Amino acid sequence: MTFGKQLAATLFALSTLSAVADDRGLYLGGGVTRVETDEHSLGDDDSYKAYVGYRFNPYLAVEGAWVDLGSFDNGQRDFDGHSVQAAAHFGVPVGDRLRLFASAGAHAWDADGDSAGDDSDLDLTYGVGAELDLFRNLGVRVEQEVLKVGDLELDQTTASAYFRF
Template identity: 25%
Template sequence: MRKIYISLLATLMMSSYAVAGKPVEASAQIADVTYLDPIPGSTEEVDSDDNGGFYLGASYSTLGIDIEGLDYIYLNDYGDSSSVMGQAGYKFNPYISIEGRYWSGENSFDAWGLYAKPSIPLGDLFSMYGIIGYGNAGIDMSEVDGEGHYNILDESTLQWGLGLSVSFSENFALFADYVEIYNDQLDIVDWSLDTINIGATVTF
């Protein structure tokens, strides 16, 4: 009877050891899976190129002159006039740039401005932007009878504008914008000068 008891006890111990051995083996396998190294190249890298840099541009511009008052009323006869504009700037990223512009045109008109230029990309091709800053506008005009010249406008003020650009590559774009150069009262005359500009920029 004692031999039978010992045999049964030995059998139970061997069975328990065999059963107990499987969880240990499974745990080792789970541990192996848990600590596997990641597969090389399985993560994607984010492209951080912001297409920034220095840029130069030029445009053909039309200058609108609107004057209300008794003095210099004859200037309204000139209507819109033509000018050219050059610009240089630095693009920090697709959303912000700084820019300088200079205009020179008919009727001895010239103007300049320094601007902040926030932009909103509209897909891969188009971008809408605004400009706001400080600048100067000047007109040196002949008198009505043609005797001599004198400055009838030489004022500095806040300037602003809105525009749209179309990018054909990372380096070349066309643009069209509106800029209010001067809008204020001088003596008893209300002046309003604005430009519409159509041109191109090259980024380096």
């Protein structure tokens, strides 16, 4: 009787490992980004994000991204910047196709203008998002991130598509 329970537990564990194995690997993505401060929206039509990552399982992924933070010039203040990001994604699958995640990491930014100063630095970033697998290797993502750039705190909202290899 004990052997039967151990066999059943082993078969169950192996069956869940195959599901996890299907949800890992390299992915590439990109999309449009809206970056805002409390006072301004940066680059309504020219901001974008491109990213590459590796998903270890449904719960953990690492990702690198390049983001055009956009620009604004209202006559009194101006800003133009971009960011290179590295983050860990901690996810929770909801059903077979939806994955909710939180991200935390760092970003190296470079900005020109008097709002952030002509400067570059390294700061923390964090956010939340959701991914929906449309097909086996193709999906869409929506995410909200917070970035600090000099004296500015930026809210970055991204809608993107990704391809998993």
